[in-house]
Amino acid sequence: MIVQQLYLNESCCEAIEIYEKAFNTKLDSILYDSEKEPKKFVIHAEMHIHGQRVMLSDWGGNKNLSVDSALQIVVIFDNENELKEAYEIMKTGSQTIIPMAPTFYSTCLVDFLDKFGVRWCFMI
Secondary structure: EEEEEEEEOOOHHHHHHHHHHHHHHOOOEEOOOOOOOOOOOOEEEEEOOEEEEEEEOOOOOOOOOOOOEEEEEEEEEHHHHHHHHHHHHHHHEEEEEEEEEEOOEEEEEEEEEEEOOOOEEEOO
């Protein structure tokens, strides 16, 4: 399964409103950063657009990275072994953004730019 994740650099709430209207959908889930302005900075949100899961976030844009992109390819694996095998193949020459570890929404996640500059998030 491949899932799109959009980094919206503090425009996430506005984008969510527009996407909900444009695609006649509602959010499945949303988590705000409690240390920032209440209900303003989105750490993680999910919705379905035309039957496809899309993740959105204000956190994680590439402002300070060498690649200027607002898109990341998120690949969701069935188990940790598959994730680690794929990451092992792709990690040579890559730049780690988030080291492999569990998060509140995944038992295993790693975020990196591959040697070609493509941003990936592998997660379970």
